Amino acid sequence: MPQRSKTLFGLVDCNNFFVSCERVFTPSLEKKPVVVLSSNDGCIVARSNEAKALGIPMGAPMFEWRDVCRRGGVVALSGNHALYADMSDRVMRTVAEFVDDYEVYSIDEAFLRFGPREDAEGTCRALRAAVHRRVGIPVSIGLDATRTLAKAAAKFAKRHPELHGVFSLQGHPRKDELLESFEVGDLWGIGRQYSKKLIGAGIRTARMLRDLPDTWILRHLGSSGLRVAMELRGMPCGEYAAAREHRKSIICSRSCGRPIVSLPELKEAVATHIASAAETLREDGLRARFLTVFVGFRKQGYGMPYPSGRSVQLETPTNDTPELIRAAHTLVDAMHHDGLAYKKVGVRLTDFSGEEAHQLDVFGRGEPDPKRRAAWAALDKINAEWGTGTVKFAAEGVARGWKPKAERRSPRYTTRWDELKVVR
DNA sequence: TCTGGGGTCCTAGGACCC
DNA sequence: TCTGGGGTCCTAGGACCC
Numbered sequence: 214m215p216q217r218s219k220t221l222f223g224l225v226d227c228n229n230f231f232v233s234c235e236r237v238f239t240p241s242l243e244k245k246p247v248v249v250l251s252s253n254d255g256c257i258v259a260r261s262n263e264a265k266a267l268g269i270p271m272g273a274p275m276f277e278w279r280d281v282c283r284r285g286g287v288v289a290l291s292g293n294h295a296l297y298a299d300m301s302d303r304v305m306r307t308v309a310e311f312v313d314d315y316e317v318y319s320i321d322e323a324f325l326r327f328g329p330r331e332d333a334e335g336t337c338r339a340l341r342a343a344v345h346r347r348v349g350i351p352v353s354i355g356l357d358a359t360r361t362l363a364k365a366a367a368k369f370a371k372r373h374p375e376l377h378g379v380f381s382l383q384g385h386p387r388k389d390e391l392l393e394s395f396e397v398g399d400l401w402g403i404g405r406q407y408s409k410k411l412i413g414a415g416i417r418t419a420r421m422l423r424d425l426p427d428t429w430i431l432r433h434l435g436s437s438g439l440r441v442a443m444e445l446r447g448m449p450c451g452e453y454a455a456a457r458e459h460r461k462s463i464i465c466s467r468s469c470g471r472p473i474v475s476l477p478e479l480k481e482a483v484a485t486h487i488a489s490a491a492e493t494l495r496e497d498g499l500r501a502r503f504l505t506v507f508v509g510f511r512k513q514g515y516g517m518p519y520p521s522g523r524s525v526q527l528e529t530p531t532n533d534t535p536e537l538i539r540a541a542h543t544l545v546d547a548m549h550h551d552g553l554a555y556k557k558v559g560v561r562l563t564d565f566s567g568e569e570a571h572q573l574d575v576f577g578r579g580e581p582d583p584k585r586r587a588a589w590a591a592l593d594k595i596n597a598e599w600g601t602g603t604v605k606f607a608a609e610g611v612a613r614g615w616k617p618k619a620e621r622r623s624p625r626y627t628t629r630w631d632e633l634k635v636v637r
Numbered sequence: 638t639c640t641g642g643g644g645t646c647c648t649a650g651g652a653c654c655c
Numbered sequence: 656t657c658t659g660g661g662g663t664c665c666t667a668g669g670a671c672c673c
Contacts, residue, residue: 251641274640319673404671
């Protein structure tokens, strides 16, 4: 197979992204241990370096670390995702200015691709400086022949301040040595299970995995593991992270601030999730044909709540909110049991088609009503401009005592007029 | 007592068909 | 007592990512 060895991949990774966003607007958080919490103030999903130094792990439940946080003077903030999305846009716009061929990979990461004659490293240094100057977010950038190696390079850049945030592994004279120092579990694509298997077999480092025979990898880790090894050898497995043409599902789910017991409240929560899922659907110009409602109960020992769900295939694909709410409520009626306490509620939409190529059912129905389309467009516009939930459907409820807790949220400086930063 | 949310891909097994 | 083989499609579960 011809190698595209001339192409160089870059990975831009925002350091401690959510914490860095908060610090832009609250400079007093600088140099202090800070954590950002997930929905319901449940888990720790971002940590400043000072918080990491206290030993607080990623994804840890807050209640287990409350004492450590109190003793260490840690500032804990509820997630302010409207702010983070807006800051992410600013970072990505800067990336787009410096690099033609890039791919947004997550809210805080983008892959870059450079041709053979481009000054990749110089561009990355300029990009890093520009993001810092304009957006105020520190980033680390790694470079090498594959995405997996670029990700590893970015970790080196982050770990060693003397590299000033940019590091290229490509052609590095001590590459083997560096990969030997890189723990296998820190590789992109090697999670907890694979890591356990590898370490059990004595494979502790990226270099050891790279040099393993394909047959062994295939037998123990399957094709996903082999892809990681090939990328470590410098062979890009493009489809691994290639830009997806279209999304394949939309999920909206939340843990409840307090458990839901009544049928009307369960319906409210489901309607709320449907409304936001349908908004995403319309934003992407899609209709969905398959709808799932799922619920979770109180924790069953360790691990995730025991989930249970029901699905329905709609007669025709739709993105009409009331229509979807009706279908979802039929499912809720069938699944609700008196006396059960619902801890988590969610909906999932799948089986998408484009807005133009809609299908009619056997009776020729399914032609979208232009008046309704216009109404949803207006609603989406208002909610986009003034914040999600500015205009709601009656079915979403008013009291909403089940809403997740977010007791330490910072203001939405960039997306709400009434929460603009006041400068004195 | 308190443990997030939103995604993707792969695989194994069952149903069904010829 | 004998009781195929191969293909496809669907679903559930597991693994991974941020």
